[in-house]
Amino acid sequence: MKDFHCKDTGASCDFVARGNSNQEILDQVGKHAQTAHNMKVTPELSRKVEGLIHDESSDAHRQSSERR
Numbered sequence: 001m002k003d004f005h006c007k008d009t010g011a012s013c014d015f016v017a018r019g020n021s022n023q024e025i026l027d028q029v030g031k032h033a034q035t036a037h038n039m040k041v042t043p044e045l046s047r048k049v050e051g052l053i054h055d056e057s058s059d060a061h062r063q064s065s066e067r068r
Contacts, residue, residue: 001056004029005064008052011037022053 004025006015015036017028029049033039054064 002053003056003064004049004053006032008064009048013037018056022050025053026050 001018001020002022002025003019004017006013006029013036015032017025017032019025019028026046026049030041030046033041033045039045
């Protein structure tokens with residue numbers, strides 16, 4: 001399982017997307033970005049988000065979880 005923490009982008013937002021693939025997470029994040037942050041999903045945003053997707057067993061995931 002993989003995840004993305006919105007706060008990893010620098011936002012003060014507790015949204016977390018979880019899924020088995022990057023695309024599954026990107027779909028969730030795209031909807032969240034539009035509705036919660038009024039952001040247009042661009043290729044640049046998608047690349048940034050994809051770089052912040054972690055495997056839930058990784059050190060990066062643990063660091064994101066500790067920021068809560």
